[in-house]
Amino acid sequence: xxxxxxxxxxxxxxxxxxxKLAVLSRDEKDKxxxxxxxxxxxxxxxxxxxxxxxxxxxxxxGLTSAMVDRLTLSDKVIASMAQGLREVAALPDPVGxxxxxxxxxxxxxxxxxxxxxxxxGFIYESxxxxxxxxxxxxLKSGNAxxxxxxxxxxxxxxxLAKIIAGVLAxxxxxxxxAQVIPTTDRAATTALLKEDELVDVIIxxxxxxxxxxxxxxxxxxxxxxxxxxxxxxxxxxxDHGMARxxxxxxxxxxxxxxxxxxxxxxxxxxxxxxxxxxxxxxxxQGVEIRGCPQTxxxxxxxxxxxxxxxxxxxxxxxxxxxxxxxxxxxxxxxAQYGSAHTEAIVTRDYVRGRRFIDGVDSSLVLxxxxxxxxxxxxxxxxxxxxxxxxKLHAFGPMGLTELTTTxxxxxxxxxxxx
Amino acid sequence: xxxxxxxxxxxxxxxxxxxKLAVLSRDEKDKxxxxxxxxxxxxxxxxxxxxxxxxxxxxxxGLTSAMVDRLTLSDKVIASMAQGLREVAALPDPVGxxxxxxxxxxxxxxxxxxxxxxxxGFIYESxxxxxxxxxxxxLKSGNAxxxxxxxxxxxxxxxLAKIIAGVLAxxxxxxxxAQVIPTTDRAATTALLKEDELVDVIIxxxxxxxxxxxxxxxxxxxxxxxxxxxxxxxxxxxDHGMARxxxxxxxxxxxxxxxxxxxxxxxxxxxxxxxxxxxxxxxxQGVEIRGCPQTxxxxxxxxxxxxxxxxxxxxxxxxxxxxxxxxxxxxxxxAQYGSAHTEAIVTRDYVRGRRFIDGVDSSLVLxxxxxxxxxxxxxxxxxxxxxxxxKLHAFGPMGLTELTTTxxxxxxxxxxxx
Numbered sequence: 026x027x028x029x030x031x032x033x034x035x036x037x038x039x040x041x042x043x044x045k046l047a048v049l050s051r052d053e054k055d056k057x058x059x060x061x062x063x064x065x066x067x068x069x070x071x072x073x074x075x076x077x078x079x080x081x082x083x084x085x086x087g088l089t090s091a092m093v094d095r096l097t098l099s100d101k102v103i104a105s106m107a108q109g110l111r112e113v114a115a116l117p118d119p120v121g122x123x124x125x126x127x128x129x130x131x132x133x134x135x136x137x138x139x140x141x142x143x144x145x146g147f148i149y150e151s152x153x154x155x156x157x158x159x160x161x162x163x164l165k166s167g168n169a170x171x172x173x174x175x176x177x178x179x180x181x182x183x184x185l186a187k188i189i190a191g192v193l194a195x196x197x198x199x200x201x202x203a204q205v206i207p208t209t210d211r212a213a214t215t216a217l218l219k220e221d222e223l224v225d226v227i228i229x230x231x232x233x234x235x236x237x238x239x240x241x242x243x244x245x246x247x248x249x250x251x252x253x254x255x256x257x258x259x260x261x262x263x264d265h266g267m268a269r270x271x272x273x274x275x276x277x278x279x280x281x282x283x284x285x286x287x288x289x290x291x292x293x294x295x296x297x298x299x300x301x302x303x304x305x306x307x308x309x310q311g312v313e314i315r316g317c318p319q320t321x322x323x324x325x326x327x328x329x330x331x332x333x334x335x336x337x338x339x340x341x342x343x344x345x346x347x348x349x350x351x352x353x354x355x356x357x358x359x360a361q362y363g364s365a366h367t368e369a370i371v372t373r374d375y376v377r378g379r380r381f382i383d384g385v386d387s388s389l390v391l392x393x394x395x396x397x398x399x400x401x402x403x404x405x406x407x408x409x410x411x412x413x414x415x416k417l418h419a420f421g422p423m424g425l426t427e428l429t430t431t432x433x434x435x436x437x438x439x440x441x442x443x
Numbered sequence: 444x445x446x447x448x449x450x451x452x453x454x455x456x457x458x459x460x461x462x463k464l465a466v467l468s469r470d471e472k473d474k475x476x477x478x479x480x481x482x483x484x485x486x487x488x489x490x491x492x493x494x495x496x497x498x499x500x501x502x503x504x505g506l507t508s509a510m511v512d513r514l515t516l517s518d519k520v521i522a523s524m525a526q527g528l529r530e531v532a533a534l535p536d537p538v539g540x541x542x543x544x545x546x547x548x549x550x551x552x553x554x555x556x557x558x559x560x561x562x563x564g565f566i567y568e569s570x571x572x573x574x575x576x577x578x579x580x581x582l583k584s585g586n587a588x589x590x591x592x593x594x595x596x597x598x599x600x601x602x603l604a605k606i607i608a609g610v611l612a613x614x615x616x617x618x619x620x621a622q623v624i625p626t627t628d629r630a631a632t633t634a635l636l637k638e639d640e641l642v643d644v645i646i647x648x649x650x651x652x653x654x655x656x657x658x659x660x661x662x663x664x665x666x667x668x669x670x671x672x673x674x675x676x677x678x679x680x681x682d683h684g685m686a687r688x689x690x691x692x693x694x695x696x697x698x699x700x701x702x703x704x705x706x707x708x709x710x711x712x713x714x715x716x717x718x719x720x721x722x723x724x725x726x727x728q729g730v731e732i733r734g735c736p737q738t739x740x741x742x743x744x745x746x747x748x749x750x751x752x753x754x755x756x757x758x759x760x761x762x763x764x765x766x767x768x769x770x771x772x773x774x775x776x777x778a779q780y781g782s783a784h785t786e787a788i789v790t791r792d793y794v795r796g797r798r799f800i801d802g803v804d805s806s807l808v809l810x811x812x813x814x815x816x817x818x819x820x821x822x823x824x825x826x827x828x829x830x831x832x833x834k835l836h837a838f839g840p841m842g843l844t845e846l847t848t849t850x851x852x853x854x855x856x857x858x859x860x861x
Contacts, residue, residue, distance in 0.1 A: 395858060435822075
């Protein structure tokens with residue numbers, strides 16, 4: 026059977042399963058999630074055996090230790106996968122919610138009812154724990170999911186798929202609710218991206234090149250973000266201590282993530298006093314500063330920034346710094362170089378705080394808080410399935426609700442249209 | 444200059460305009476809408492002169508009278524365009540609404556604020572009034588719009604574009620807020636569909652072949668519907684009079700529209716009594732019935748249905764009729780042949796009414812009312828920009844709110860992440 030045929034059959038089954046999943050009660054879904062958590066723990070040895078094959082292949086292929094690390098299903102990773110499922114079970118069910126209802130002049134009662142999206146295609150790289158995270162979130166939100174993991178994790182993913190299928194069958198749920206594409210062939214990804222009659226949305230997770238490949242080849246809508254080039258703007262008369270803490274937290278707490286700060290913008294009136302204090306704290310944390318000419322004048326030890334530094338997502342202990350004449354210049358800089366991900370202003374000024382909130386076009390805009398809060402958990406959405414920096418459907422972190430849509434419902438007593 | 448370059452420059456200007464449009468007040472937008480309405484009326488003669496060129500070309504090209512009709516900017520059409528703008532001005536501004544706000548345990552105040560999508564690409568066929576409808580809805584929702592109309596309407600559209608640009612400039616708004624691509628070249632459409640860095644969403648309006656072309660060639664998300672294959676299911680013990688009225692209204696009130704009924708499903712227990720009564724009323728309206736074998740047994744004058752009749756969007760006085768053993772068969776039929784547009788049940792049964800609402804996966808599901816209500820105005824959304832039968836972003840009729848998204852906003856006092 027061709028790869029295309031395998032993928033097509035999986036999508037057909039997913040579509041059929043989706044009809045059944047859409048009408049499950051919360052109890053049925055939560056019971057399955059808890060059973061899956063228990064099954065992961067019960068099958069730890071089997072999982073780790075399969076995972077060992079992937080790890081051996083990874084070592085042979087000379088993968089970096091960071092990649093091997095992401096691939097490893099340690100006791101701790103398995104426990105955290107199980108814990109994640111239990112947390113998802115504890116979240117409210119988004120499906121079935123009536124988000125609003127109103128009466129029309131002709132007495133027709135019209136409402137919007139939350140429903141699953143249908144079939145979700147999940148494309149990701151080497152972390153096998155994503156298999157469980159995605160399966161759990163999709164099940165809870167009533168969606169069927171087709172999972173295409175990285176080739177490095179194929180044995181782990183197939184072992185996980187077997188456990189998932191077993192639990193679904195045992196719980197009387199359609200086994201096609203969460204399927205792993207059982208091949209490492211990249212053609213399978215391309216085939217999945219063409220199934221626009223069967224799959225409702227594609228969510229890719231991984232590096233920028235995977236995401237660009239998926240977007241360029243998909244006929245199905247894609248929820249994704251390419252990168253996070255996040256800014257902190259220190260406004261005129263900002264509290265310098267607060268500004269320094271927010272910059273340090275944004276840059277240093279976890280430099281390799283998408284909501285880390287990459288560029289600091291400082292109002293000209295504060296630069297001479299603020300930058301040396303900030304630089305001292307940043308240097309103590311090992312941060313390299315790449316500054317505009319004015320910054321370098323104030324901080325002679327800073328590296329002069331080049332044009333490529335402004336749109337860069339360093340994901341490292343590097344910070345671009347620019348002195349701006351006023352907030353307009355800061356907002357123009359963000360509009361030009363930012364990635365619509367996360368921007369913060371540090372200010373004491375009421376008017377400028379409001380203007381920054383309204384005028385900056387990013388998925389999270391903060392006043393006086395760290396960019397690191399752009400995360401489903403931190404913002405209070407519960408579990409997060411990813412961050413979308415496109416505006417359609419959901420902008421920013423996506424929780425369970427973002428895996429649903431609404432349909433219109435109407436209750437009449439014989440109304441017809443004039 | 445190449446077509447690609449012309450389109451690219453238009454999109455760059457639209458993007459810049461979008462930043463300004465996003466922060467306009469409701470007053471500024473409404474004033475411009477009312478000024479545009481007045482300008483259309485004031486320039487009626489100029490518009491009709493340009494329109495006359497299109498009409499002459501249409502007659503020369505041998506367009507059908509229906510197409511010529513759609514193309515004509517009669518006094519009445521111009522008045523209704525102006526009236527439409529005044530109605531949009533009267534609608535509430537969706538932008539800026541805080542859809543929810545909550546406090547996190549660390550006292551960070553987090554909310555979601557409604558914002559425009561950004562730049563909308565509107566691709567449509569021969570109706571020049573769509574130019575004004577789309578420009579009005581996009582302006583009110585704070586979006587820039589790039590308009591690509593049909594080649595038949597190019598002179599009318601350019602005349603409209605000139606009036607729009609004049610009003611925008613006079614009102615101090617960016618003239619690039621609503622631009623018409625000034626060429627009839629289909630390459631312009633293809634070029635627009637590739638501008639995924641500048642355009643946030645594409646909305647096509649027209650026949651199925653246009654929509655399929657747009658979807659197949661777009662790298663930008665598309666909000667669209669292909670067709671409406673809408674069903675009425677007459678349940679066991681339904682009120683026959685109500686069922687007949689709903690079928691007649693759905694089929695005959697305006698047969699050429701997407702929310703017209705195409706297939707009638709009748710519970711076996713009702714068929715012998717209901718079908719002859721329904722057929723009498725349908726035949727009186729000139730409707731041709733294409734029936735399943737059981738239907739033909741009851742209504743010997745009906746045409747036997749062929750397989751192609753079940754997924755057909757007749758857009759005509761033709762109705763496919765099938766007798767089903769029970770509601771499950773009706774729901775299976777809808778899942779197999781429907782287009783996720785609109786389905787109605789006629790029933791007296793509380794449990795089955797609820798089960799139909801939950802189990803049918805269409806953008807509008809009705810109990811005891813006509814499918815013809817699937818329309819933004821009829822459902823109470825105000826003006827409608829189209830109907831989406833994909834589930835992402837908006838499912839069903841789209842009003843002003845569906846031309847927006849939300850960003851997260853957060854107000855802190857120095858919060859950083861642990």
